[in-house]
Amino acid sequence: MDCIKIFSPATVANVSCGFDVLGFCLDHIGDEMIIKKTKERDIKITKIKGANLPFEVEKNVAGAAALAIYQDAKPDYGFEIEIYKKIKPGSGIGSSSASASGVVFAINQLLGKPYNATQLTQFAMKGEAVASGCEHADNIAPALFGGFTLVKSTQPLEVLSLPTPADLYATIIHPQIEVKTAEARAILPKKVDLQHAIQQWANVGSFVHALHTNDYDLLSESLKDKIVEPYRSKLIPYFDDVKNAAINAGGLGTGISGSGPSIFTLSKDEKTAKNVEKAIQNVYSKTDIKFNTYVCKINTEGIKII
Numbered sequence: 001m002d003c004i005k006i007f008s009p010a011t012v013a014n015v016s017c018g019f020d021v022l023g024f025c026l027d028h029i030g031d032e033m034i035i036k037k038t039k040e041r042d043i044k045i046t047k048i049k050g051a052n053l054p055f056e057v058e059k060n061v062a063g064a065a066a067l068a069i070y071q072d073a074k075p076d077y078g079f080e081i082e083i084y085k086k087i088k089p090g091s092g093i094g095s096s097s098a099s100a101s102g103v104v105f106a107i108n109q110l111l112g113k114p115y116n117a118t119q120l121t122q123f124a125m126k127g128e129a130v131a132s133g134c135e136h137a138d139n140i141a142p143a144l145f146g147g148f149t150l151v152k153s154t155q156p157l158e159v160l161s162l163p164t165p166a167d168l169y170a171t172i173i174h175p176q177i178e179v180k181t182a183e184a185r186a187i188l189p190k191k192v193d194l195q196h197a198i199q200q201w202a203n204v205g206s207f208v209h210a211l212h213t214n215d216y217d218l219l220s221e222s223l224k225d226k227i228v229e230p231y232r233s234k235l236i237p238y239f240d241d242v243k244n245a246a247i248n249a250g251g252l253g254t255g256i257s258g259s260g261p262s263i264f265t266l267s268k269d270e271k272t273a274k275n276v277e278k279a280i281q282n283v284y285s286k287t288d289i290k291f292n293t294y295v296c297k298i299n300t301e302g303i304k305i306i
């Protein structure tokens, strides 16, 4: 195989209680990428459509991730990358991660699949660091593994695949403002209150248990964030109104998607997820902020060849 076209999905990181460790993968929202083998032994980005992003390999997360896997594999050929961006950079639904994880998935296929998903996550993290200034994997892991994931540790990297309850849906609202991950990380406190930490790790444990037991009530009770949301919600206009509207419409829980500004709500069926969509559209349609909404099933497959 000399050329491959892939779909690289959007993802929701943090999932309220699991800052930097929990994430899940969305269906139908995602970027497309075409990667070709070339005779020249280097990495080139030849086309970017849909967003104004750097073509310099080291400055583009796709380029930086591609370099990481390329320098490890040392093939006697190179790769050209075409990026068709559908996920707006700075949206909070894993735009940078879609590029980083998509490119390493595609190059691995062209190399004959020598690497496993954990090794690919490690390479993609080098790309994610270009966007956010630190190597976190909570968007990359769900894109590469599919479904819900928990990043148990980054050094050494260990990713756990969690079960996905069959009827779970996500509603996303993306207000058209940009929140850069690097900036949303910079406003966070370096130390946390012990009482808040106790509640937070109880919620992470409960959330993981709820996924294993299909316990939607427990899942709903665990979707809380005492540590990060109080700081970041200030960057997202009408966040509390969206949260109240989503819960009143039957959503299980609402939180900031990744570093925002997108907001996610989990629901226990598609009908409720669509009612949540209407309710949150109603909040933003009364303002002058442009927005998009999506209702997605949880994507258990992750990145796929198209």
Ligand SMILES: Nc1ncnc2c1ncn2[C@@H]1O[C@H](COP(=O)(O)OP(=O)(O)OP(=O)(O)O)[C@@H](O)[C@H]1O
Pocket (backbone or CB within 6 Å): 013, 053, 054, 059, 060, 061, 062, 083, 088, 089, 090, 091, 092, 093, 094, 095, 096, 097, 099, 100, 130, 131, 132, 139, 179, 180, 181, 182, 257, 258, 259, 260
């Ligand atoms: N291929 C790429 N795709 C997306 N963003 C890129 C890419 N290459 C470089 N960037 C830069 O990364 C930043 C966007 O990444 P950032 O992590 O801030 O947003 P996000 O991925 O949408 O958010 P989140 O990680 O919270 O879901 C922008 O500054 C953008 O210019």
Ligand SMILES: N[C@@H](CCO)C(=O)O
Pocket (backbone or CB within 6 Å): 013, 014, 019, 020, 021, 132, 136, 138, 139, 181, 184, 185, 258, 259
């Ligand atoms: N865990 C990351 C996800 C965004 O890339 C954060 O919230 O900063």
